[in-house]
Amino acid sequence: MKKSFEHFETKAVRTQSERSPHREHSAPIYMTSSFVFDGAEHARAMFNDEVEGNIYTRFSNPNNTEFIEKLCLLEGTEDGIATASGMAAMFSSMAALLQSGDHILASRSLFGSTHQILTGIFPKWGISHTYADLSDPDSWEGLIQKNTKMIFVETPSNPGLDLVDLEWLGKLAKAHDLILNVDNCFATPYLQNPASFGADLVTHSATKFLDGQGRTIAGAVLGRKDLIQQVRFFARHTGPALSPFNGWTLSKSLETLAVRMEKHCDNAHRLAEYLEGHKELEFVKYPFLASHPQQALAKKQMRYGGGLITFNVKGGYDRARQFLDNLSMISLTANLGDTRTTATHPASTTHSKLSQEEQERVNILPGLIRISVGLENVNDILEDIENALRASKVHLAANHT
Known part of the structure; x- marks a missing residue:
């Protein structure tokens, strides 16, 4: 039975997935593309989500699972998924939940590649956006349209280090039944927990402070279980899977x-x-x-x-x-x-x-x-x-x- 811990540092160090029969203290690296089944019935049950387990590393892998379990505990979210890069996380967190005709309200201060998704890629799919100024929060509610489905923000912003009031924004999103998606890359879960203020999704470029040593490219999408299920389906079939080695590295990185x-x-x-x-x-x-x-x-x-x-x-x-x-x-x-x-x-x-x-x-x-x-x-x-x-x-x- 897994013990739960109260303090951030202990959660980061002591949260671990199941170990192999060798009972190793530190998690091994599961460098395998696939996993074997006990028999035909077990394979059928796995593919029909009747039992839990690993099928194929594009779907899940013990190293990535441990990384995400830790990160969910640190962020205070129900579920999560690891991705091959921060931009894969940003893209998947939006593309999995939006469809043609939807609208995003986003803070104007965004990372350059996120800006390119909103302005250069989503318009091809009929997904529109409006930018709101962090310096003018009173204008945000008036920018919400009938087809607005998501609010996306960075706080602190890149590179201006401007902030948005997460408590206020969480209430605004809830009042209009919108998905609040917060890029928490600059703050990390040690400094800030957007979910505690009402964020439905928390996204990360794990390449940055989460790894902290310039070794990996990785991302994560965390949040409400019902939303993560949709993001997981999208990622499972479009393929932005994190490598097991990077998942192992990041799980270790969270400990410090x-x-x-x-x-x-x-x-x-x-x-x-x-x-x-x-x-x-x-x-x-x-x-x-x-x-x-x-x-x-x-x-x-x-x-x-x-x-x-x-x-x-x-x-x-x-x-x-x-x-x-x-x-x-x-x-x-x-x-x-x-x-x-x-x-x-x-x-x-x-x-x-x-x-x-x-x-x-x-x-x-x-x-x-x-x-x-x-x-x-x-x-x-x-x-x-x-x-x-x-x-x-x-x-x-x-x-x-």
Whole structure:
């Protein structure tokens, strides 16, 4: 009989699926494409969902099951499914539940690829969308249409670190009988639990903080059992299955999520406080800074402020480019949530497919830098940023003389 645990860290470490007859302490990796049946009747019963078990790894696998069982406990959801990437999770969570003629109300501040699904893929299927501004919550209810079926949001948003009040949004979705789908990638279940505020679905790019070490590509869709059944059917027959090795890796990663996130957040908060008011920056944004316009909301629904900060360098795009080129320790990569601190210029990379007007509407400015703060000593991170700011200023001045 499995014991249930109260505390987050213990759930992450001690939740485990059934072990093999060898009684191993750590879960083995089940690198198999299929599983055998006891006989013809057992096979028939399995395929007709009369008994539980594994048939084929595209459907389920013990490693992926353990990963999802842990994640559901940490998020406080009824059920879930693992996917081969974060975008497979985002896409499956919408495509499985929407049909031609349906409408999505989405926050304007979204990851670039999610924006492409809404604007470039779903219109081919007759699924429309409307964007709502996080800064204007009073406008949201008026944007709900007769055919609206889902609300999709990121909070904190990528890359602007803007928030939406999940408690208010949960009540709005319930009042209009809408599916509330929350991308919880930036916060992780250690910092925030959207389901506790009324979210019906919680989606993740597990590639980011859940793995935390830049090793895997993976995603997860969690939520109400009736909705996950539909997502599972969709994924089972369209094939975005997570590999058993990655499922095993992620289950192990969750065991250190709490301690990692505390360090990410501590480093990020200290870095944001140091950089705020810096003479070479126009602004610094971090949810737990007093200068963040939604600090009170952040502290209401998040345990800590997260592992990301953004800042806008003086001198626009040219200065931002020189800043990035002069970093010596911090990695230039589009990924985030790594043990290593990473830097990105959203306007020219992750959100480059947005028009200039679309970028401006979500405050993606030419000089905006997104820093995913890693687990290095914070003084080394600060030194690298200071050196890059200093060198970029000298280069910019030299080019303007």
